[in-house]
Amino acid sequence: MELKKVKLYDTYQGKVVELNPIKLGEVSIYYCGPTVYNYVHIGNMRPVVTFDLLNRVLQACNYKVNMISNYTDIDDKIIKKALEENKSEKQVSDFYIEKYEELLDKLNILPLKYHPRVSNYIPEIVDFIKTLLDKGFAYKADNGDIYFDVSKDPHYGELSKMKIDDLQAGNRIQVSDAKKNPYDFALWKLTDDKGVKFDTILGKGRPGWHTECVVMINSYFKMPTIDIHGGGFDLKFPHHENECAQEYGYSNSKLANLWMHVGFINFDNQKMSKSLGNVVLAKDAIEKYGGNVIRHFFFTSYYRSPINYTLEAIETSKQEVEKYQAIVNKINGKIKLNKMEFSGDFDNDSYEEFLNYLADDLNVANALMVVDRLAKKANQLLRTNQINLTEISSTYNTYMKMMDVLGLKFEVPNINQEDIYNYEQYQQFRLQKDYANSDIYRIKLIEKGLI
Numbered sequence: 001m002e003l004k005k006v007k008l009y010d011t012y013q014g015k016v017v018e019l020n021p022i023k024l025g026e027v028s029i030y031y032c033g034p035t036v037y038n039y040v041h042i043g044n045m046r047p048v049v050t051f052d053l054l055n056r057v058l059q060a061c062n063y064k065v066n067m068i069s070n071y072t073d074i075d076d077k078i079i080k081k082a083l084e085e086n087k088s089e090k091q092v093s094d095f096y097i098e099k100y101e102e103l104l105d106k107l108n109i110l111p112l113k114y115h116p117r118v119s120n121y122i123p124e125i126v127d128f129i130k131t132l133l134d135k136g137f138a139y140k141a142d143n144g145d146i147y148f149d150v151s152k153d154p155h156y157g158e159l160s161k162m163k164i165d166d167l168q169a170g171n172r173i174q175v176s177d178a179k180k181n182p183y184d185f186a187l188w189k190l191t192d193d194k195g196v197k198f199d200t201i202l203g204k205g206r207p208g209w210h211t212e213c214v215v216m217i218n219s220y221f222k223m224p225t226i227d228i229h230g231g232g233f234d235l236k237f238p239h240h241e242n243e244c245a246q247e248y249g250y251s252n253s254k255l256a257n258l259w260m261h262v263g264f265i266n267f268d269n270q271k272m273s274k275s276l277g278n279v280v281l282a283k284d285a286i287e288k289y290g291g292n293v294i295r296h297f298f299f300t301s302y303y304r305s306p307i308n309y310t311l312e313a314i315e316t317s318k319q320e321v322e323k324y325q326a327i328v329n330k331i332n333g334k335i336k337l338n339k340m341e342f343s344g345d346f347d348n349d350s351y352e353e354f355l356n357y358l359a360d361d362l363n364v365a366n367a368l369m370v371v372d373r374l375a376k377k378a379n380q381l382l383r384t385n386q387i388n389l390t391e392i393s394s395t396y397n398t399y400m401k402m403m404d405v406l407g408l409k410f411e412v413p414n415i416n417q418e419d420i421y422n423y424e425q426y427q428q429f430r431l432q433k434d435y436a437n438s439d440i441y442r443i444k445l446i447e448k449g450l451i
């Protein structure tokens, strides 16, 4: 099948570029996943939905997609939580991984190829750090901790457009005595605390956060460079910059050919933060509104721009999703209550137009305009008495296919014999101009949303 051209904004080059996969027709993608020590807030799910949309769009464009995302299950925050709750770190991380996966399910996220956990990669991480030490990109500080030497990477700062000299001149970060340069970062920290630690050739300790993704990318994809790497905007610096530096030190390669960063979420135009007390947990929002509404809400803003979470915005998405569901119900009603079946007709022109928009840096706003045009057409077809099976089927099949690419999942009503009986009674009484009786049946059908 023909591969459709896909264009995406690359943070590194600062422009929209054409995706040119390393392996023809196959796209390797990694996005940074959560540290599993608490319930994630709604903003954490925006990159997840964005990468899921990318996954679906690429598949619709005939690419095979190998997408993975990690769970950070070794972290000081997990250790702290485990001590507070008198649990093991594994119990804490297992619990929050399970809760997170429930959200993936409710948001209709396609299963990823793999969800690596840091705790399963300690030997690989140790080997990786050892290589960086051997190659002179890392050093052991006086306190025994191992740091990456940022000054050894001439490209440091290129992804986030930070100049290392500027960083040092105007540096606001605390310079630990152990580090050579302020932006050096810990690869391995020695510890004797109560948390999980590993007795390795690097000493008894734990890996720093920035190493795991690079190691898991190299291990899983078995190549130094992948097609797309990304995550939330906040990860661009220092996390992703540090990932790039390590891959450069390790294999003298780029970590990814294309970097995607997903915008922040605000609450009523304010930053969502614990200190402001305006954090919306993903589980609460999804429970209240459902996965479709939250997905649709994310679609109301270009994925790189900030998005503003307000009750009005969520309410608008709720109405849109209800409108979409009503069309599914009524079109099924129109066909199946008349004891007909959909034909296989399809509106290729509209679908191509829709997919072209999505293939252009995930332009959902324009793609949704095509969906809405089809929704309008569906409503026109529903209003006429005669049934044009080809037209209705073509509109419906295309509409459902588009919803699938967007990852919006609608219930198809189960129309049974009783519904068909009610419909026949309704029609018969109406023909007899017995409106009192026809109304009895009409109301039953309206309650089920079928007419």
Ligand SMILES: [Zn+2]
Pocket: 031, 032, 033, 213, 239, 243
């Ligand atoms: Zn990462």
